[in-house]
Amino acid sequence: MKKININKFSFYFMVLLLLAVVPVKAEKVEDNPGKVYLFSYTNHEDRSRNGLYFAWSTDKVNWHAIGPEHPFLQSDYGAWGSQKKMVSPFLFKDQENLWHCIWSVNTTDFTFAHAASEDLVHWKRQSYPPLNTEKNILAPQIKFTGSLYEVQWKSKVGAEVTYHKVTTRDFKEYSKIEKASYDTTLKSEVVVDGMSFEGVITEVEWSEVQTLIDAKDLSVYKSKRYSETTQQDTKRFDGLANVTAQITIHKDRKKAISPLLMGIFFEDINYAADGGLYAELIQNRDFEYTPADTKFRDYTWNSLKAWKSEGIEVTIDSISPIHENNLHYVTIKRNDELGKLVNEGFDGIPLKANEKYYFSLFAKTFEGATKLKISLVDTLGKVYTTKTINATSKNWKKYQTTLKVKESARYTQLVIEPMSNQKVGLDFISLFPAETFKQHKNGLRADLAQTIADINPKFVRFPGGCVAHGDGLDNIYRWKNTIGPLETRKPQRNIWNYHQSMGLGYFEYFQFCEDINATPLPVIAAGVPCQNSSTGGAGQQCGIPEEEMVAYIQDILDLIEWANGDKNSEWGSKRAAAGHPEPFNLKYLGIGNEDLITDVFEERFTQIFNAIQKAYPEIVVIGTVGPFYEGTDYDEGWELANKLEVPMVDEHYYVPLGWLIHNQDYYDAYDRNNAKVYLGEYASHLPGRPSNMETALSEALYLTAVERNGDVVKMTSYAPLLAKENHTQWKPDLIYFNNLEVKPTTDYYVQKLYGQNAGTIYYDTDVSIPFANEDITNRVGVSVVQDEESGDMIIKLVSMLPVPVTANLDHTQFVMNSNATLTVFAGAPDAIDVIPTTEDFKIGKEFEYTLPPYSFTVIRVQTQQ
Numbered sequence: 027m028k029k030i031n032i033n034k035f036s037f038y039f040m041v042l043l044l045l046a047v048v049p050v051k052a053e054k055v056e057d058n059p060g061k062v063y064l065f066s067y068t069n070h071e072d073r074s075r076n077g078l079y080f081a082w083s084t085d086k087v088n089w090h091a092i093g094p095e096h097p098f099l100q101s102d103y104g105a106w107g108s109q110k111k112m113v114s115p116f117l118f119k120d121q122e123n124l125w126h127c128i129w130s131v132n133t134t135d136f137t138f139a140h141a142a143s144e145d146l147v148h149w150k151r152q153s154y155p156p157l158n159t160e161k162n163i164l165a166p167q168i169k170f171t172g173s174l175y176e177v178q179w180k181s182k183v184g185a186e187v188t189y190h191k192v193t194t195r196d197f198k199e200y201s202k203i204e205k206a207s208y209d210t211t212l213k214s215e216v217v218v219d220g221m222s223f224e225g226v227i228t229e230v231e232w233s234e235v236q237t238l239i240d241a242k243d244l245s246v247y248k249s250k251r252y253s254e255t256t257q258q259d260t261k262r263f264d265g266l267a268n269v270t271a272q273i274t275i276h277k278d279r280k281k282a283i284s285p286l287l288m289g290i291f292f293e294d295i296n297y298a299a300d301g302g303l304y305a306e307l308i309q310n311r312d313f314e315y316t317p318a319d320t321k322f323r324d325y326t327w328n329s330l331k332a333w334k335s336e337g338i339e340v341t342i343d344s345i346s347p348i349h350e351n352n353l354h355y356v357t358i359k360r361n362d363e364l365g366k367l368v369n370e371g372f373d374g375i376p377l378k379a380n381e382k383y384y385f386s387l388f389a390k391t392f393e394g395a396t397k398l399k400i401s402l403v404d405t406l407g408k409v410y411t412t413k414t415i416n417a418t419s420k421n422w423k424k425y426q427t428t429l430k431v432k433e434s435a436r437y438t439q440l441v442i443e444p445m446s447n448q449k450v451g452l453d454f455i456s457l458f459p460a461e462t463f464k465q466h467k468n469g470l471r472a473d474l475a476q477t478i479a480d481i482n483p484k485f486v487r488f489p490g491g492c493v494a495h496g497d498g499l500d501n502i503y504r505w506k507n508t509i510g511p512l513e514t515r516k517p518q519r520n521i522w523n524y525h526q527s528m529g530l531g532y533f534e535y536f537q538f539c540e541d542i543n544a545t546p547l548p549v550i551a552a553g554v555p556c557q558n559s560s561t562g563g564a565g566q567q568c569g570i571p572e573e574e575m576v577a578y579i580q581d582i583l584d585l586i587e588w589a590n591g592d593k594n595s596e597w598g599s600k601r602a603a604a605g606h607p608e609p610f611n612l613k614y615l616g617i618g619n620e621d622l623i624t625d626v627f628e629e630r631f632t633q634i635f636n637a638i639q640k641a642y643p644e645i646v647v648i649g650t651v652g653p654f655y656e657g658t659d660y661d662e663g664w665e666l667a668n669k670l671e672v673p674m675v676d677e678h679y680y681v682p683l684g685w686l687i688h689n690q691d692y693y694d695a696y697d698r699n700n701a702k703v704y705l706g707e708y709a710s711h712l713p714g715r716p717s718n719m720e721t722a723l724s725e726a727l728y729l730t731a732v733e734r735n736g737d738v739v740k741m742t743s744y745a746p747l748l749a750k751e752n753h754t755q756w757k758p759d760l761i762y763f764n765n766l767e768v769k770p771t772t773d774y775y776v777q778k779l780y781g782q783n784a785g786t787i788y789y790d791t792d793v794s795i796p797f798a799n800e801d802i803t804n805r806v807g808v809s810v811v812q813d814e815e816s817g818d819m820i821i822k823l824v825s826m827l828p829v830p831v832t833a834n835l836d837h838t839q840f841v842m843n844s845n846a847t848l849t850v851f852a853g854a855p856d857a858i859d860v861i862p863t864t865e866d867f868k869i870g871k872e873f874e875y876t877l878p879p880y881s882f883t884v885i886r887v888q889t890q891q
């Protein structure tokens with residue numbers, strides 16, 4: 027869409043203008059003072075994530091903060107947010123004018139951090155040279171010896187204090203530091219804004235300081251602009267009455283766009299899988315919950331979590347388990363006739379009238395056969411269904427029965443009552459509704475799956491997100507642990523601090539894709555865990571050891587064979603054995619998830635990428651470029667992708683609403699010859715993280731620009747997808763649910779409208795809004811696509827203005843039928859319960875349509891007579 031408006035300012039012109047008129051408060055200097063002093067420091071008192079701060083001075087006495095405390099560099103080492111600390115940063119310049127910053131990452135890990143920069147604003151990747159394996163670093167000291175920097179520290183093990191020394195020569199890859207010419211070695215004590223800090227004073231040209239001030243001002247300007255919300259609309263659009271738009275659709279200015287643009291991102295976050303999409307109704311069916319599943323080792327979270335008992339002896343045993351991947355099982359021995367073992371399900375077990383439920387368990391007897399009465403009972407003791415199983419085998423044996431339910435119930439529990447006093451071992455106690463999505467055994471919850479299918483997603487990304495690369499090396503998601511008979515799958519801790527049964531595993535993901543006619547898009551860790559890992563100290567900074575990478579890569583190649591190989595191939599035969607002899611037709615494979623781009627990452631990603639390219643050149647590998655739309659990981663990720671010629675990269679950005687409004691040109695200038703883009707995670711975030719018309723419309727608006735760039739942006743997926751009420755770790759999400767209800771958000775309807783009205787050809791439009799400034803033009807979005815299969819033309823119109831917009835649509839260059847449908851999705855910005863409405867609509871050759879305030883309209887027109 028080309029926007030023509032009379033007061034047309036480019037964004038950058040406005041920024042320059044702003045920089046010119048906004049007084050640089052304390053930093054303001056009338057004349058270029060030539061050389062000045064730059065003080066680099068951090069504030070250790072900062073409770074949140076701190077960073078490298080600057081202040082400048084002409085006399086080393088009066089210091090002017092740039093910020094104050096604007097972080098020009100932040101440590102990315104270790105676990106989330108405030109734990110990523112920068113301790114005692116030391117800044118210096120080498121002979122080639124490259125700045126280096128070395129800092130300590132904390133006072134416990136035996137690692138320093140390093141990053142380099144040409145201008146102190148844009149920093150290259152960070153590295154974390156391990157200095158030794160000992161723990162307890164105390165107060166690192168850095169001094170210059172004449173040719174090298176020496177980093178000294180002392181460590182304390184027990185009462186013994188050891189002194190260590192390392193020179194900068196040891197910093198791998200950064201040999202340039204050896205040539206450092208800056209000879210100020212002492213840290214100085216400087217008072218900035220009334221507080222005293224220790225840091226490094228360097229003499230620099232004023233222009234370098236000016237660059238820092240400009241960068242800080244730009245950042246302040248941007249965050250103000252991006253924090254715009256509709257709350258200021260009354261003031262912003264005071265006096266605005268009639269907005270008219272002339273929209274001309276050009277038949278000759280068209281391009282092919284991706285047929286896979288709208289997809290979904292499925293991650294097991296917010297109980298999206300167990301207790302959510304995965305239809306299993308028994309929680310902790312395998313007795314494998316462990317305190318280690320939770321963040322702070324909650325000891326109530328153990329093998330008996332979600333289970334309770336009365337009148338029976340209950341023990342957890344692991345001798346001769348059902349399978350080595352499922353070590354624990356329960357033994358029960360009745361004490362009195364009312365003895366029972368009860369499972370509370372996931373917030374209870376909901377029942378639907380006239381439905382069947384498949385029950386199964388594994389049992390082994392210790393003292394002879396025993397009957398087990400299986401019932402579903404509510405809290406008042408009302409029994410909804412009951413059956414008896416006769417456990418007879420001394421060895422593990424599966425028993426199953428079907429329970430029929432006549433009445434619905436919101437909350438029941440599973441009750442197992444031994445009918446004799448013999449001890450019996452039980453494991454893998456399972457209950458599924460027969461009515462799963464597409465009636466698959468071990469299937470998905472039908473209402474949730476259908477809600478997802480209604481988006482008409484063209485691909486499904488799974489299993490994450492952070493779940494894919496895990497919390498530390500041992501928590502990396504291994505697809506092989508998730509296939510095969512359920513009792514042989516290996517459950518593991520979910521990075522979001524609960525338990526993953528892996529009942530919803532790779533086979534089920536692929537099957538779901540097939541069921542909804544979506545392309546599977548698995549994402550595999552790039553040999554490194556999540557950059558925010560909290561286990562193992564070093565988190566992301568560790569990678570799978572070099573000697574294990576061959577096997578790790580083979581696992582990835584095996585996945586491709588499992589998905590696409592002949593049913594007689596080694597891995598293809600496992601797929602066939604699971605009930606799918608035909609290949610799944612895997613085409614896309616994500617490697618990495620918004621990782622920190624470090625040397626450790628690059629080495630492993632490159633090995634994996636090269637191996638896949640060699641063995642399966644037809645697979646489109648999707649690389650990763652960090653968690654933001656700019657910054658070090660974005661730059662370094664793109665650089666690596668270009669170097670390796672990775673065909674596609676996964677971009678992520680959760681952004682304030684104003685970012686989406688003011689960055690609709692984000693992809694316009696992308697080089698079409700570089701990697702294509704998968705916008706794998708995005709969402710509009712307002713303060714308090716609601717989902718409402720305002721967030722939904724900002725996404726609808728931005729998606730008009732994404733469709734315009736559908737030649738370079740090949741796929742998109744809003745994130746996260748699902749959230750179970752009262753079990754939510756992340757907001758906002760696309761679809762909320764509880765055991766009985768599915769609650770799609772306003773943002774869901776935007777995804778659905780785009781998914782159901784996708785096109786394969788984009789037609790350029792001119793949109794002219796007389797007398798409009800950018801505040802207005804940036805809030806009106808138009809996208810016109812054609813779906814080649816139906817031939818239908820689809821006109822999408824978005825307005826985030828508080829007044830109606832009268833649009834005159836000129837499509838005279840097309841032969842269109844007058845029959846159309848009009849879908850309108852409109853409501854107050856804070857409305858959450860709005861649903862789109864669709865009606866028949868007649869269009870003329872040129873026609874007028876008035877966009878309601880705060881609205882998204884889809885006009886779908888048949889082109890055939």
Ligand code: AHR
Nearest residue numbers: 490491492493620745746
């Ligand atoms: O979507 C939630 C999380 O956001 C994902 O797990 C992660 O990739 C991102 O940080």
